Amino acid sequence: MSPQEIRDTLQQGFARLAEPLAATLARYGVTPNHVTAASLVLCAVAALLVLQDRLLAAGAIWLLAGVLDLLDGLLARSQGQATAFGAFFDSTCDRIGEGLLFTAIVYRFAEQGQAVDAAVATFALLASLLVSYARARVEGLGGQCKVGTMTRAERVILLGVGLILGWVEIVVYVLAIAAAWTTVQRMREARRVLAEPQSPGDG
Numbered sequence: 001m002s003p004q005e006i007r008d009t010l011q012q013g014f015a016r017l018a019e020p021l022a023a024t025l026a027r028y029g030v031t032p033n034h035v036t037a038a039s040l041v042l043c044a045v046a047a048l049l050v051l052q053d054r055l056l057a058a059g060a061i062w063l064l065a066g067v068l069d070l071l072d073g074l075l076a077r078s079q080g081q082a083t084a085f086g087a088f089f090d091s092t093c094d095r096i097g098e099g100l101l102f103t104a105i106v107y108r109f110a111e112q113g114q115a116v117d118a119a120v121a122t123f124a125l126l127a128s129l130l131v132s133y134a135r136a137r138v139e140g141l142g143g144q145c146k147v148g149t150m151t152r153a154e155r156v157i158l159l160g161v162g163l164i165l166g167w168v169e170i171v172v173y174v175l176a177i178a179a180a181w182t183t184v185q186r187m188r189e190a191r192r193v194l195a196e197p198q199s200p201g202d203g
Contacts, residue, residue, distance in 0.1 A: 022074050023078070023079075025071075026075065026081075032086050035068050042064055043062065043100055044097070045061050046062040047100040050105060050108055050163070055166055056164050059159075062156070062163060066156035072086075072090055098155070102121060102122075102125035106125075120172055121176075123176050130183040131151065131179050131182045131186065134183060134186035134187060137190075138189070138194065145189050147189045148183075150181070154178075155179070158175060
């Protein structure tokens with residue numbers, strides 16, 4: 001079973017478990033965008049907790065934000081509330097949330113005099129953003145590009161577990177390497193699926 005098949009299976013399992021919750025939220029007028037916004041707020045809280053060196057709490061909140069990030073899409077699909085703006089808002093908030101957490105981690109490293117670790121964390125953020133950008137760019141050109149070792153789901157889980165266990169340095173190095181490799185994987189996939197000549201564009 002490929003990593004993508006494993007991710008799809010887990011997402012389907014989560015969807016079955018979360019359907020009653022999604023239906024309840026819809027009855028109370030909660031929209032997917034509300035859930036997305038709540039997830040972003042939790043990401044900001046997690047970042048603040050990192051700055052306070054409360055890593056266990058930060059990891060728990062970060063993972064909860066990740067659960068909400070899955071729930072907003074489920075709510076949108078199950079209640080027929082999926083919109084183009086909702087997809088844009090969700091993706092944008094994901095990038096902001098990830099950026100906030102990494103910024104807090106970089107600041108923590110810098111404050112503790114860990115210059116190399118801070119630089120690696122910055123590179124890990126860049127590589128993570130490139131993973132998401134590569135998929136979005138390929139999809140914008142009419143292709144599909146979901147391949148890769150370190151997608152957002154893996155990054156969320158790895159960061160959350162790393163914070164909870166206090167393994168921030170180790171996780172940052174793993175993320176930097178794995179996200180960079182995933183970017184390469186997606187570039188190769190893009191070359192395959194976008195074999196037809198494309199008009200050049202800025203992106």
